[in-house]
Every structure is written in structure tokens, then in C-alpha cells.
Amino acid sequence: MATILQLGAGELMKHSIRQIQALGHRVYAVDKNSTAPAFAIADGHAPIDLIDADGITDYARDIGADSILAANEAGVLAAAQASQRLGLPSLSPDVAIKALDKGLMRLAWRAANLSQPNFVIVDDVVGIPLAARKIGYPVIVKPTRNWGSRGISRVETPSDLAWSIDFAAQYKRHDAQFIIEECIDGTEMSIEGLVKDGTVSILAKADKEHQQHPRFRVTMGINYPANLPEAILQQADDLISDAAKALGLDNCAVHAEAMVSNGQVYLIETGARPGGGHIFGQIVEAVSGVCMPQALTQILLGEAVDIRPKYQRGAVYRFFAPPFGIFQAAQGVEAARQLEGVLDFGFQLSTGTVVHALENGAERPGYCVTTGASRAEAMSIADKAVSMMGYTMKAIT
Secondary structure, three states, X not given: OOEEXXXXXXXXXXXXXXXXXXXXXXXEEEOOOOOOHHHHOOOEEEOOOOOOHHHXXXXXXHHOOOEEEEOOHHHHHHHHHXXXXXXXXXXXXXXXXXXXXXXXXXXXXXXXXXXXXXXXXXOOHHHHHHHHHHHOOOEEEEEOOOOOOOOOEEEOOHHHHHHHHHHHHHHOOOOOOEEEEEOOOOEEEEEEEEEEOOEEEEEEEEEEEEOOOOOOOOEEEEEEOOOOOHHHHHHHHHHHHHHHHHHOOOOXXXXXXXXXXXXEEEEEEEEOOOOOOHHHHHHHHHHHOOOHHHHHHHHHOOOOOOOOOOOOOEEEEEEEOOOOEEEEEEEOHHHHHOOXXXXXXXXXXXXXXXXXXXOOHHHOOEEEEEEEOOHHHHHHHHHHHHHOOEEEEEOOO
């Protein structure tokens, strides 16, 4: 029996705790929220911020942790730093930073001559207009460090740039820069995998649907398997494998995003962590037959584990929101949850909330997770479940 420290204890992180416990291990959890929902099922817990490497180091030492598992991006660096101090298996902090900083990430891929958008990195907002002109409009402007689509926007013309600069600056961390990228239109992919002893195994690939908005590219649907030609899927596998190796990723999870345009796959981001929300604890297993929390735990413990996908089934991660207006009430959640093939369904929005275009993923109030023998079956179930929702709204005056 090993002791695993999971960084993150939100409601959806109960899945990974239970799955790791099913291997016979103790699972402790930390989260800055002192009433984090997953604390209730962990073997022990402490209210520690996921970015607090000192606090995590001390707690991991106190509980005799055998490994530290970062369940989301916020904890990747602290997990690496604490593990290095305690002599536990992990990425080095230098590698962790490359997997968090979009600028360092792109520079590593440039050195490896990998397919990606053109980009310019600047230290402050003063350099953004010149960088945008150099790249050529439309461009993507974003801080090099943050998560959940925060601070990212598309800029169509120079007249739109001032707003995007302010938006990116609002979400920029003090130790980050700005990156201005070529805007590549096409099909965005979401890719999940594991790396063990230098071998990358891609478990699940999806195509994504986005909110229809001129600035905010907020994901509203992730559909598995990706509906793309086999040659493109193989190109994506090879590119993500090369991207992980260029960053120095090993014995960790991989969550990647790529863009497909005119028969070419372009790297967008690759993180040394599992996908967020339901992806880690439920969706990857539904698609591939590989329980990702268990496999990642075995990798961190140095145990033998088969990380090859067993099959490819359908799954859908659908997000939804009420129509624009002032939200009053919602109906249909319980009925949608009962549909066969629905793994999870939820909606949470406070009465009186003004519903507008979503600026980032954290603002999505509703989600639907479905599984099926095929992509088409999973999508059909998701369509039916979301259509069962009804809303009481007031007009904005």
C-alpha cells in the first residue's frame, strides 16, 4: 500500500481519488478551499494552495507520501518542486515550467522544428502592437502563463487590439510574458495521453466545438473519437509524441491541443497533466478502456502498467448555458441525468445572474458527459439530454 498525495480536491476529483483507492492505496488531498468536496472521501486532507510548494512539501513529508499527483495545471510546478525536495519520482521543475509557460513551450518546439503557428513573445504590453503587425492579422493574444482560456482572445484588426491587450493584461501572472500568435483557422483537437519511460501513448483524441464569438474561443463541445482522416490522426499522434519529448516530458500525463488546417496539424499547447473536468476521471476510460488515474499512479510508483488503449468508443463532453438575459430558474436536470448513456450532467447558476458571452471555461454553467459505442451514439445522447433543459429568464433592460 502506497500513500498518494493528490493536488486538487474539487467535486470532479472524487473520481480519481476513488479509482486510486481501488488499487489499495491511501489517497490524501490538498486544496486551498478548506471545504473542498473531495476532502470527504480522501484518507486525509489539508487546506493548502496548489501553488504552495513549501506547504505541499511539508504535508507530503508529514504523511510519508510515495508520490505527488497534480490533477490539474495549477499544481504541476508545486508537485515537481516538492517531489524533487523529497526525492520522489516526478518531472524536474525546469521541465514543469516548460509545460506551463506557453512561451518556453513554443521556443522548445521551434528548436525541435515542430509544426506550430508563428509567434512573437514580448515582455510587456508596449511590444504587442509591433508583434501583431509582424505576425499579420488575425492574431491570438494571450499571457504565457494561466489556465482555463483566461486572458486569451482573437484579434481581427488593429482597431480591436487595445481591448485584447487589456484583457490579456488582466489575467497575466507577475512572472509571465505575452505571446502573440498566428491565428490558424480549422478544426481544433484535444488529445490525452500518458508517457512512461520515454514512450508516449495517445489514449483519446477529440475534435472541439467553440462558442460562436469574435473574440472568445471558449470550448463548448469535445467529441470523441475525432472525426478526421486516419492520416491526420496519425500525424497528430506523431506530433504530440515529438512535442512531449521536446519539452522533456516523461512518466507523466499529457494533455494537448492542436489545430488541423489544410491537411496539416499545428501544435497549440501541451501540458504535463491530465485533461480537466471529467476527462481524467471518466472520459479517457470510457473512450480507451484505460483508467487514467490508476495508470498514472502506477507510472509514478514505477510499477509495470500497460498504457496502450484497448479500444476507441464514443464520448461527448458538452457544455451549455441559458440564452442571454437574466437567469431565474432551470428545469430538466434530473430527467437528463437519468438518460441511458449519460455519465454525468450538471447545471449551476445563481438566480439573477446576467447571462452573456462566456469569457473563459470557468464561466460555463452546464455540462453533459455521455458515452456510447460510437461517436454518433454519444453525440445523439448528449443532444437529447441538453434539449431537455428549460430556462426561466428575464430580459435585460
